[in-house]
Amino acid sequence: xxxxxxxxxxxxxxxxxxxLMPGEGRAYALGNKQVAVFRMTDGTLRATSAVCxxxxxxxxxxxxxxxxxxxxxxxxxxxxxxxxxxxxGIGTVETxxxxxxxxxxxxxx
Numbered sequence: 001x002x003x004x005x006x007x008x009x010x011x012x013x014x015x016x017x018x019x020l021m022p023g024e025g026r027a028y029a030l031g032n033k034q035v036a037v038f039r040m041t042d043g044t045l046r047a048t049s050a051v052c053x054x055x056x057x058x059x060x061x062x063x064x065x066x067x068x069x070x071x072x073x074x075x076x077x078x079x080x081x082x083x084x085x086x087x088x089g090i091g092t093v094e095t096x097x098x099x100x101x102x103x104x105x106x107x108x109x
Contacts, residue, residue: 036060045098053091
């Protein structure tokens with residue numbers, strides 16, 4: 001599993017909650033990390049590394065559902081729960097906790 005350890009992370013506000021409408025994804029620069037945040041159709045948030053480990057595709061531009069995001073370059077799918085790819089040998093992405101708090105999108109990094 002590549003989920004970031006909640007014991008060693010801190011919440012970082014990345015922007016207003018109006019940045020993302022349901023069904024949208026966006027990349028944010030958080031220090032030396034690029035994080036992709038996705039608003040699900042049910043309004044909840046998911047977050048992963050912004051870059052696909054295969055050929056550096058922009059995951060924020062990929063299609064997604066409650067369980068996974070699909071890289072727009074080569075259609076490799078990554079689990080929001082674990083970061084693992086559904087295709088062996090591609091690698092994993094980091095996953096992050098993301099929430100709405102006081103009108104802000106907050107990611108734990």
